Amino acid sequence: MNAPRHLLRIQCIGYVARFLGKPVQRVILPAGAHLQTPGSQHNYGQLLRPFHCSAVCSTSRPSQTQLEKTVEDETLNKDKRLVTHDDLFERAARDSKTKADFNRVVDVFSKKDIRRRGHVEFIYAALKKMPEFGVERDLTVYNKLLDVFPKEVLVPRNFIQRMFNHYPRQQECGVQLLEQMEIYGLMPNVETKVLLAQIFGEKSHPMRKYQRIMYWFPKFKHANPFPVPHVLPSDPVELARFSLTRIADDLDAKISIYQYPSTDITEPGEEVMRPHIVGIQSPDQRSLLAKHNPCRPVFVEGPFPLWLRKTCVHYYLLRADPIPPEEKVEEEFDLEMIGPEQSLFYPQRVELDLERDMGDDFSFSVDDVEEGPVYAMCMAGQGDQATLSQWISGLQETCPILGQIPTVFRLDSGPRELQTSSGAQQTRAGG
Amino acid sequence: MSVFPYPEISKEELEELHQLVQPVEKFFNEDVDSKKIDHEAVIPPETLNGLKELGLFGIQVPEEYGGLGLSNTMYARLGEITSLDGAIAVTLAAHQAIGLKGILIAGNDAQKAKYLPKLATGEHIAAFCLTEPGSGSDAASIQTRATLTEDGKHFLLNGTKFWISNGGWADIMTVFARTEVVDKDGQKKDKITAFIVERAFGGVTSGKPEDKLGIRGSNTCEITFEDTKVPIENVIGEVGGGFKVAMNILNNGRFSMGSAGAGMIKRLIELTSEYAGTRKQFNRSLSEFGMIQDKFATMALNAFVMESMAYLTAGMMDRPGVPDCSLEAAMVKVFSSEGSWTCVSEALQVLGGLGFTKNYPYERYLRDCRILQIFEGTNEILRMYIALTGMQYAGKILTGKIKEMKKGNVGVVFEILGKKLKDLVVKTVDFGLTGKDGVVHPSLTESAKMFEQNAAHFGSTVESLLYRYGKTIVDEQLVLKKVADVLINLYAMTAVLSRTSRSISIGLRSHDHEVLLTNTFCKDAHFKNNFLLTQLQKKDNDANIKKIAQEVLAKRAYVCSHPLDRTF
Numbered sequence: 001m002n003a004p005r006h007l008l009r010i011q012c013i014g015y016v017a018r019f020l021g022k023p024v025q026r027v028i029l030p031a032g033a034h035l036q037t038p039g040s041q042h043n044y045g046q047l048l049r050p051f052h053c054s055a056v057c058s059t060s061r062p063s064q065t066q067l068e069k070t071v072e073d074e075t076l077n078k079d080k081r082l083v084t085h086d087d088l089f090e091r092a093a094r095d096s097k098t099k100a101d102f103n104r105v106v107d108v109f110s111k112k113d114i115r116r117r118g119h120v121e122f123i124y125a126a127l128k129k130m131p132e133f134g135v136e137r138d139l140t141v142y143n144k145l146l147d148v149f150p151k152e153v154l155v156p157r158n159f160i161q162r163m164f165n166h167y168p169r170q171q172e173c174g175v176q177l178l179e180q181m182e183i184y185g186l187m188p189n190v191e192t193k194v195l196l197a198q199i200f201g202e203k204s205h206p207m208r209k210y211q212r213i214m215y216w217f218p219k220f221k222h223a224n225p226f227p228v229p230h231v232l233p234s235d236p237v238e239l240a241r242f243s244l245t246r247i248a249d250d251l252d253a254k255i256s257i258y259q260y261p262s263t264d265i266t267e268p269g270e271e272v273m274r275p276h277i278v279g280i281q282s283p284d285q286r287s288l289l290a291k292h293n294p295c296r297p298v299f300v301e302g303p304f305p306l307w308l309r310k311t312c313v314h315y316y317l318l319r320a321d322p323i324p325p326e327e328k329v330e331e332e333f334d335l336e337m338i339g340p341e342q343s344l345f346y347p348q349r350v351e352l353d354l355e356r357d358m359g360d361d362f363s364f365s366v367d368d369v370e371e372g373p374v375y376a377m378c379m380a381g382q383g384d385q386a387t388l389s390q391w392i393s394g395l396q397e398t399c400p401i402l403g404q405i406p407t408v409f410r411l412d413s414g415p416r417e418l419q420t421s422s423g424a425q426q427t428r429a430g431g
Numbered sequence: 432m433s434v435f436p437y438p439e440i441s442k443e444e445l446e447e448l449h450q451l452v453q454p455v456e457k458f459f460n461e462d463v464d465s466k467k468i469d470h471e472a473v474i475p476p477e478t479l480n481g482l483k484e485l486g487l488f489g490i491q492v493p494e495e496y497g498g499l500g501l502s503n504t505m506y507a508r509l510g511e512i513t514s515l516d517g518a519i520a521v522t523l524a525a526h527q528a529i530g531l532k533g534i535l536i537a538g539n540d541a542q543k544a545k546y547l548p549k550l551a552t553g554e555h556i557a558a559f560c561l562t563e564p565g566s567g568s569d570a571a572s573i574q575t576r577a578t579l580t581e582d583g584k585h586f587l588l589n590g591t592k593f594w595i596s597n598g599g600w601a602d603i604m605t606v607f608a609r610t611e612v613v614d615k616d617g618q619k620k621d622k623i624t625a626f627i628v629e630r631a632f633g634g635v636t637s638g639k640p641e642d643k644l645g646i647r648g649s650n651t652c653e654i655t656f657e658d659t660k661v662p663i664e665n666v667i668g669e670v671g672g673g674f675k676v677a678m679n680i681l682n683n684g685r686f687s688m689g690s691a692g693a694g695m696i697k698r699l700i701e702l703t704s705e706y707a708g709t710r711k712q713f714n715r716s717l718s719e720f721g722m723i724q725d726k727f728a729t730m731a732l733n734a735f736v737m738e739s740m741a742y743l744t745a746g747m748m749d750r751p752g753v754p755d756c757s758l759e760a761a762m763v764k765v766f767s768s769e770g771s772w773t774c775v776s777e778a779l780q781v782l783g784g785l786g787f788t789k790n791y792p793y794e795r796y797l798r799d800c801r802i803l804q805i806f807e808g809t810n811e812i813l814r815m816y817i818a819l820t821g822m823q824y825a826g827k828i829l830t831g832k833i834k835e836m837k838k839g840n841v842g843v844v845f846e847i848l849g850k851k852l853k854d855l856v857v858k859t860v861d862f863g864l865t866g867k868d869g870v871v872h873p874s875l876t877e878s879a880k881m882f883e884q885n886a887a888h889f890g891s892t893v894e895s896l897l898y899r900y901g902k903t904i905v906d907e908q909l910v911l912k913k914v915a916d917v918l919i920n921l922y923a924m925t926a927v928l929s930r931t932s933r934s935i936s937i938g939l940r941s942h943d944h945e946v947l948l949t950n951t952f953c954k955d956a957h958f959k960n961n962f963l964l965t966q967l968q969k970k971d972n973d974a975n976i977k978k979i980a981q982e983v984l985a986k987r988a989y990v991c992s993h994p995l996d997r998t999f
Contacts, residue, residue, distance in 0.1 A: 187999050218998035251987055345568060345681075345808055346816035347905070352826040354833055354901030
């Protein structure tokens with residue numbers, strides 16, 4: 001862990017400087033870390049490590065890239081145009097937006113000016129651009145962005161500064177950076193803490209925010225008993241398997257893949273897309289279905305949406321209506337098997353006329369709503385009757401009673417394919 | 432049916448018993464090589480022949496059919512000796528306590544005359560076929576079917592039976608199957624029927640013997656019936672009456688476990704005390720250390736209680752008429768199986784590492800003992816049976832009163848309040864066991880008082896339980912378990928009080944030791960009962976236990992995170 005050690009070293013140097021009472025000329029420390037007086041200018045050509053950079057920055061200078069040339073042109077031309085920092089990002093990655101590009105832009109900015117003019121606006125712009133580059137969940141990028149702040153300048157040095165919200169814009173910017181980390185659920189690490197201590201000092205607003213994050217986030221980390229992973233399987237069959245097991249939440253339920261996605265070429269030369277059909281059923285559901293009265297129909301209903309973070313998948317149900325109370329058949333107990341006096345091992349029922357006392361009676365519950373049984377669920381690539389009929393015929397192999405029960409299809413005109421939120425072209429085809 | 436005085440047998444019967452016991456003991460001590468039987472998982476034919484010659488295959492078969500015609504008490508006495516080898520004990524028990532019992536108690540004369548003679552001599556071996564792969568404790572879910580043939584003279588038997596002791600050698604089996612019966616309303620129902628099936632009928636195949644943890648010498652295997660033709664004369668009892676037959680058979684055989692356990696523990700005490708007396712550590716022999724002495728006391732107490740309970744039950748069953756002692760037999764079985772397991776474990780512990788090796792018989796006894804808690808009705812099932820039978824009986828008496836209480840009848844409420852206050856203030860309960868006309872000897876007054884107190888407290892607890900749960904108490908297994916434990920302790924206390932009173936009155940040898948054992952046991956049992964009864968009055972952990980179990984079973988794994996896990 002280099003950061004804490006370097007931090008300690010720099011702090012020592014700062015103390016030494018204050019002790020000596022005069023600005024320190026070039027001091028050469030072990031491990032090749034150089035110090036310069038605060039007043040000297042930083043020139044492009046020189047290979048001196050700038051004072052206001054954290055020790056972890058690399059000192060190597062690659063050849064000037066196109067981006068840097070653009071930035072250099074701008075500063076040298078001293079245009080009076082209002083150039084926003086967003087443009088930097090736009091120009092950096094015209095064709096692809098990756099983490100490396102993002103890092104490059106941040107590097108360029110850091111090296112441009114030793115005083116880091118406009119770093120607050122830059123950081124705000126970077127925070128806004130992070131989702132586009134796909135780095136909003138990357139802690140190292142946030143740490144690198146935090147590194148843009150100048151060190152030790154923003155730390156309050158006497159009691160008046162401490163009283164009066166020293167460098168309020170910068171502190172607010174730091175807080176916003178941490179806020180964005182919090183929104184994306186990232187837990188900061190010790191490098192973040194060291195950076196915050198170096199930049200803002202121990203009792204600043206960003207440090208307080210960091211401490212609050214570190215108090216609450218561990219407590220909430222396992223708050224969700226059914227977390228959805230960030231990276232969902234891309235294969236539709238695997239995704240269907242994952243979401244069906246998530247809905248069913250029954251350890252006995254078994255997934256059956258009735259059809260894999262494939263493309264067939266039929267005789268006329270047309271391409272026929274065969275969508276995937278993945279179904280799930282548990283042994284309890286199977287036995288319930290076996291007891292279903294063939295006079296009553298079962299319904300295939302759907303599609304119902306299931307949101308997994310930003311992905312929406314659709315599933316279909318096979319269910320029946322609840323039996324009206326007058327037709328409910330009480331399971332007959334064969335009195336010989338389970339009467340009190342004639343049991344083989346112990347009586348399953350005691351013939352007493354006494355009921356349970358009120359204090360122990362938990363049978364009434366407001367949340368218990370009588371619903372009809374759900375016999376099976378499936379996810380299919382296409383939600384039309386043909387595909388779902390294929391599902392029913394696949395189910396019939398394990399539940400032969402389905403052959404005698406009338407099946408009614410109650411399908412909404414829902415989406416026909418997997419939807420993702422990014423680039424969602426809502427294909428609400430009308431029926 | 433009274434428990435005082437302790438049942439006894441006449442002097443002539445006792446003499447006869449001694450005559451029988453001696454050769455059997457000699458045989459077991461000299462000619463039975465238990466270690467070899469356990470190692471090879473088979474009983475050698477010479478041993479079986481020896482057993483047959485001693486008549487041990489037909490102990491309870493009447494003399495006219497060639498058996499010894501002994502009573503339950505004498506059967507229990509012989510059980511003490513046969514229990515020295517677990518495999519032989521189980522083979523004999525499977526043959527006569529359940530295998531041929533059906534014919535004995537429910538068969539008609541023709542069946543008895545046909546089968547019993549050969550069974551009594553051991554020429555044919557019997558087995559009891561009830562358990563199936565899908566139905567172990569739940570005997571009502573049997574799938575084996577027997578259908579009547581066209582000519583109405585035979586039944587065709589189809590099905591598989593599982594874990595049948597003596598299954599590999601049995602020639603005569605009592606098989607339970609479902610038959611279609613038209614009852615008096617004209618409705619067709621499936622009822623269980625008991626059949627005597629001979630292997631000679633054909634279609635009977637035995638699977639290979641199971642490799643078991645203990646009682647390895649006993650043959651346990653699967654039996655499949657394929658269109659086995661059974662003549663209708665072989666139906667035991669009537670068609671559709673198999674349930675009662677099965678129940679009677681099973682309830683009858685249980686009590687002998689008490690004497691078998693006691694016999695085994697007595698033997699273990701002999702072996703273990705020899706070791707404890709001779710082995711020296713820290714310059715003292717093991718028998719001088721308190722913890723070792725504690726183990727011996729436990730063994731002695733357990734043996735004492737087990738045999739008292741067993742012979743009390745056997746004696747009650749031997750009374751004229753056919754008394755229903757199924758409840759008492761179940762209590763004996765539960766107590767004995769658990770007591771034997773703890774005692775054998777303790778005996779092994781005394782020997783330490785030596786007990787763990789195969790050079791000594793302790794590990795074999797331990798393995799053989801484990802099955803006692805499982806077969807003949809698992810202990811959990813029997814606890815439910817004990818508790819519910821009691822609840823049923825109590826419920827009948829108390830229903831009226833409880834209903835009055837629920838209705839909120841003012842007079843009844845005051846009466847109950849008054850009684851509760853009186854109980855708080857005045858703590859004496861007198862059921863008449865002690866005192867001038869009491870049946871318990873005056874030396875045991877204290878123990879008897881503790882027993883009476885427990886019984887009274889138990890009565891009021893049962894009343895409050897019925898008030899709380901009513902007939903839904905069937906579902907409250909944790910509550911019923913405690914009730915059953917209290918009942919077993921109460922019965923055990925009764926048995927020892929009764930036996931010791933008799934011992935003192937007639938002056939048996941070492942009756943002062945018996946008084947000591949009785950008082951110790953009663954005190955312990957008294958405290959255990961008090962604890963259980965307090966738990967039953969709402970001061971228990973049942974709700975939490977159920978919740979823990981629910982969460983663990985929902986996940987089907989241990990739920991907590993590892994203690995070394997971090998969140999950041």
